[in-house]
Amino acid sequence: SVSKGKYAIGFVCTVAASAGYGLMLSLTQLCFQKVLKKQTFKTVLDMIIYQSVVATLIILVGLFASGDWKGLDREMKAFELGKVSYVMVLVWTAITWQVFSIGAVGLIFEVSALFSNVISTLGLPIVPVLAVIFFHETMTGIKAIAMVLAIWGFVSYVYQHYLDDRRS
Incomplete structure (x- = not known):
């Protein structure tokens, strides 16, 4: 609407x-x-x-x-x-x-x-998980995508630091 x-x-x-x-x-x-x-x-x-x-x-x-x-x-x-x-x-x-x-x-x-x-x-992914557990909310696709993107960003950061450390 x-x-x-x-x-x-x-x-x-x-x-x-x-x-x-x-x-x-x-x-x-x-x-x-x-x-x-x-x-x-x-x-x-x-x-x-x-x-x-x-x-x-x-x-x-x-x-x-x-x-x-x-x-x-x-x-x-x-x-x-x-x-x-x-x-x-x-x-x-x-x-x-x-x-x-x-x-x-x-x-x-x-x-x-x-x-x-x-x-x-x-x-960020912790909040929707806690909402599902404590407030019995439904896990929607948008929440799942947001969680995956947040975890992906963190893993990318850690992996880049790993590559930088390996080079040095």
Whole structure:
């Protein structure tokens, strides 16, 4: 029921979001190397805090500029499990994303942006498997293809490192 134009816009936005995430990881590594030049855990936490504050401000500006903030109460009331569950889902999602951010930026700090992205991609197949196990969702073809592509990307990364090590 989606028009071809909206489908194309969705596809372009998905590819742009993926490229933006990769760019963010690379810019984080560049910032560590060229701007901060410090090798401390405090630097990692500062980087996460700065990125989170900027992202939060941009999202809040977008939320209020678009007028979507008016529908939050309606959305909360329409949530099947209730208002408290709605808020808890948002809070725990925010907490888990912060934990993920600490891990991702920590990997950039210790290894590289590419390795952080590869490890993030390797985690992608875990989510559908856990959803099938705990929430009894069906394993669709799209989920299976996404899992295969994520595993393929990780195996390609490991194999390339194997070839590079063999050459040296």
